[in-house]
Amino acid sequence: MSDRGMKKWLPFNALIEQNEFLERMIYEKHKIKKPQISVEQASKIDRILKEHADNILTFRIYLDGYLYTFNGKIEKLDLPNHKIYFKDFFVPIKDILDIDDPEPFCSIS
Amino acid sequence: MENDVIFVIDMKAFYASIECVERGLDPLKAKLVVTDTARREATIVLSVSSALKAMGVPSRCRRRDLPKDIPDMIYATPRMEMYVKKSAEIVSIFLDYVGQDDIHVYSIDESFLNIGPYLKLYKCTPHELAAKILKRIQDQTGLIATCGIGPNMFLAKIADDIEAKHNKDFIAEWNYEDVPTKLWPIKPISELWGIKAGYTAKLNALGIYSVYDLAHFSKELLIDKFGLLGEELYNHANGLDEAKIREKYVPISKGLSLGQVLMRDYKKDEMPLILKEMTDELTIRLRKVNKNCNCVHLMIGYANMAEGGFAHQCELLTPTSINSELYKSIMYLFNTYCENKPIRRVGISYTNFSEKTATQLSLFSDVKTQEDEEEMFKTLDMVMTKYGKNSITRTSALTKSSTIKERHNQIGGHRK
Numbered sequence: 334m335s336d337r338g339m340k341k342w343l344p345f346n347a348l349i350e351q352n353e354f355l356e357r358m359i360y361e362k363h364k365i366k367k368p369q370i371s372v373e374q375a376s377k378i379d380r381i382l383k384e385h386a387d388n389i390l391t392f393r394i395y396l397d398g399y400l401y402t403f404n405g406k407i408e409k410l411d412l413p414n415h416k417i418y419f420k421d422f423f424v425p426i427k428d429i430l431d432i433d434d435p436e437p438f439c440s441i442s
Numbered sequence: 443m444e445n446d447v448i449f450v451i452d453m454k455a456f457y458a459s460i461e462c463v464e465r466g467l468d469p470l471k472a473k474l475v476v477t478d479t480a481r482r483e484a485t486i487v488l489s490v491s492s493a494l495k496a497m498g499v500p501s502r503c504r505r506r507d508l509p510k511d512i513p514d515m516i517y518a519t520p521r522m523e524m525y526v527k528k529s530a531e532i533v534s535i536f537l538d539y540v541g542q543d544d545i546h547v548y549s550i551d552e553s554f555l556n557i558g559p560y561l562k563l564y565k566c567t568p569h570e571l572a573a574k575i576l577k578r579i580q581d582q583t584g585l586i587a588t589c590g591i592g593p594n595m596f597l598a599k600i601a602d603d604i605e606a607k608h609n610k611d612f613i614a615e616w617n618y619e620d621v622p623t624k625l626w627p628i629k630p631i632s633e634l635w636g637i638k639a640g641y642t643a644k645l646n647a648l649g650i651y652s653v654y655d656l657a658h659f660s661k662e663l664l665i666d667k668f669g670l671l672g673e674e675l676y677n678h679a680n681g682l683d684e685a686k687i688r689e690k691y692v693p694i695s696k697g698l699s700l701g702q703v704l705m706r707d708y709k710k711d712e713m714p715l716i717l718k719e720m721t722d723e724l725t726i727r728l729r730k731v732n733k734n735c736n737c738v739h740l741m742i743g744y745a746n747m748a749e750g751g752f753a754h755q756c757e758l759l760t761p762t763s764i765n766s767e768l769y770k771s772i773m774y775l776f777n778t779y780c781e782n783k784p785i786r787r788v789g790i791s792y793t794n795f796s797e798k799t800a801t802q803l804s805l806f807s808d809v810k811t812q813e814d815e816e817e818m819f820k821t822l823d824m825v826m827t828k829y830g831k832n833s834i835t836r837t838s839a840l841t842k843s844s845t846i847k848e849r850h851n852q853i854g855g856h857r858k
Contacts (some may be wrong), residue, residue: 336674338682339691341636342595344548348854349727351550358530362537393686 364398370430381432382417386410391433393423447568448598448687449555450590451575453532454607455501456551457489457525461518463584466775470586473497474516477505478857483704487519488856522853525550528583534579539564540572545649546595547689554595556687568620572613574687591615596683597625599635621681626654636678645675649847695731699739699791700724702845707745707784712843717776718836719846720790721769726823728792736794738768739776740836743787751787760804761796764815768792785838 357373370378381390409418415426453459453687457476459469467474469491476489483506489701491503499509507516529550536545536555546554557571564571572589589612590602597616605614605624616624628634629652632642648667650656657679665673677683700720708716717740728735743751754775762768772790803809825834831850839846851858 336677337670338685339546340688340690341674342548342554342685343691343693348522348550350522350853351547352527354526354530355533355547356616358534359542363536374670408460 361398365400367395367428368430374431377434378429378432381434382407382410385435388435390435392424392429393431393433394428395430396428400430401402445558446556446593446686447558447561447597448592449557449568449572449575450548450592450595450598450602451553451555451572451579452588452590452602452606453551455489455492455495455614456529456585457520458518459585460493460525460528461489461516461521464524465516465518467516469584472513472516473512474518475499475508476518476520477508478519479505479517479525480519482507489534508740517767520856521858522856523858527854528585528621531583532579532585532587535575535582537573538578539598540794543688546690554598554687563571569613569615572615573611576612585614588612589614593617594683595685596678597621597681598637600625600628603635605676616681618681620711621657624810625679625681626652626657628653631656635677637675641675691845696794697791697795698724698727698731698735700727700743701787701789702849703787704785704845705848707786708843709784710782713742713780713785713788714773714774715841715843716788716845717772718769718838719844719849721772722765722836723846723849724790724792725763725765725768726826728763728821729823731795732798733795734763734798735792736761736767736796737792738771738774738775739789739791739793740772740779741787741791742776742780742785743788744781745784745786749783751785753789754779755793757794761794761808762812763798764812764817766815777813 354422385406389404391404393400393402395401405419407417408420411418411423416423417426417429455469458474461470461476462469463476465472471493471801472491473494474491475487475494477487478485483504485501485505487505487508490499490503494512495501497509497512500507533545533547533553536553540555540557540560542558544559548554554581555567557568561568561571563797566574568591576587576589576798579585588602588606590598590600590606591613593597594617597618601614601616601624605616606612630642631637631645631650631652632639634653637645638846644667645651645656646657648658648663654839661673661676668675681741700723702720704716737753737755738758739753741751741753756771756775758767758771822834832847835846838844
C-alpha cells in the first residue's frame with residue numbers, strides 16, 4: 334500500500350447526530366410489507382397451535398417491517414385478545430407467519 | 443478494480459438552499475444566509491446562498507463580516523434537525539441506485555458513490571446516470587447538487603471542486619487523460635484537496651509551486667521529506683488514488699469529548715453546575731459505547747483571550763462510567779487549576795477506555811452504592827432515549843446559569 338487508503342477520506346465528524354439519522358433512515362428503508370399468508374398456511378398454524386402448544390416450537394414472525402425467527406415455548410394462549418404469551422414477551426397472532434411443524438411426516442394427509 | 447467509476451455528489455449551499463426551498467424561493471436566485479440572529483455578531487454564518495456567493499460574500503464568515511448594503515438579504519435561523527433529515531433523505535435517494543457498500547458519506551452534504559459495478563445494469567454512460575441522479579434530487583427535494591466523476595475518489599473530488607460548479611449541468615467528468623490539461627494547471631497549489639497552508643509552505647521551500655511541479659518532482663525525495671504522505675501527494679498530483687469505497691475504515695474510538703462556548707461570561711462559582719451538566723451529557727455517550735473511562739481531561743478558556751486558560755488531565759483510581767465519580771475527578775482538576783477569572787469556553791473529554799468486564803474492587807468505595815448508582819443512570823438513559831433528553835433533568839436545569847436545556851435543543855451547537 335502506498336497511501337493511506339480510505340483513512341484519508343475519513344469524514345469530518347462534526348455531527349454525531351448525522352449517523353443516528355442515517356441509521357434510522359436505513360432501518361426504515363429496508364422495511365418490507367407484511368407477507369400475506371395463505372389459507373393453508375393459516376390452518377397449519379392453527380393445527381400446530383392446537384396440537385403442539387406444549388412443545389418448544391420454531392416461530393417465524395413479522396415485526397415492525399422485519400422478519401424474525403425464534404424458538405420458544407408458549408406460556409399462555411390469550412385467544413380473546415389474539416395474543417400468544419412467551420416467558421417475557423407476547424406476539425399478536427396475526428404477526429405469526431409460520432410455525433415449523435414438529436412432526437413433518439405426520440402432516441401429509 | 444480497474445472499472446471503478448466514482449461520483450462525488452455535493453449539495454450546493456446545502457443549508458441555505460433548504461431554507462430557500464422551505465420559503466418557496468429559487469435556491470439559485472434568493473439572497474439568503476443561515477445564521478442565528480439571536481446570537482452575538484461574532485456568531486458563525488453557517489451557509490450562504492449561491493446568488494450571494496456570486497456577489498462576493500465569503501462562504502465561510504461571521505455575521506459581522508456580512509455586507510450591510512444588500513437590502514433584500516434574508517436571515518434564516520438554523521434548523522439543524524431538518525438539515526440532517528434532508529441529508530439522510532438524499533443518501534436514501536443514492537441507495538435507490540447503488541448498494542450501501544458502494545456509498546461513502548463524507549459529510550452532511552457530500553457523498554462518494556462507486557457506480558462502476560452498476561453501469562451494465564443501468565445501460566448508460568456515467569454522465570447520463572449522474573444527470574439522472576441530480577434530476578431526481580432536484581425533483582424530490584428542490585435542491586441543486588453538483589457531481590464530479592472520475593476513475594478514483596481523488597480525481598472525482600477535484601473534478602467536483604474545480605469544474606462541476608462552473609458547468610451548465612453541474613457535472614464534470616475527468617479521466618486519467620485529463621490530468622495534464624486539467625489537474626496540473628491548478629494554481630495555487632493549496633487549491634488541491636488535502637494541501638493546507640502548512641504543506642504549501644513546506645512544498646514552496648522545495649521549489650514546488652504548482653501541481654505540475656509536484657507531479658514532476660522526485661518521488662523518492664518527497665517520501666524522504668514527508669513519509670507516506672509524500673508518496674500520497676505525489677500520487678494525487680498524478681491523478682492516482684488507491685482508496686476503495688468498499689474498504690471502509692472505521693477508526694477505533696480513543697476518546698469522547700464535549701465542548702461549549704458559553705453565551706456570556708461565567709463566574710468561577712457558577713462553573714460547577716456547567717461542569718456537572720457536561721459530565722452528565724458525556725457520560726451518557728460513554729455508557730452508550732459500553733466502556734469505562736480511565737482518564738478525564740478538562741479545558742477552560744477565560745473570557746479574556748489574552749489570559750488564555752488551561753488544559754489538564756488526571757488518571758482515575760479505578761475505571762468507571764458513573765457520573766458522580768467522573769464529576770469528582772473533573773472538579774478536582776477545576777479546583778486545582780482554575781483561577782478566579784471570568785470564563786467563556788469549557789471542554790471536557792474522557793480517554794483511555796477499557797472494557798466493562800471485571801472490575802478491580804477498591805478499598806475506598808462501596809460496591810453496593812456504585813452498582814445502585816450505575817443501575818439508576820442506566821434507567822435514566824432509557825427514559826431519555828425514549829422520551830427525549832429534556833424529559834428528565836436535574837432540578838438545577840431550572841437555575842439561571844444552567845445551559846443544559848438550551849443545549850438539548852441544539853444539534854452540533856446550533857439550533858435544532
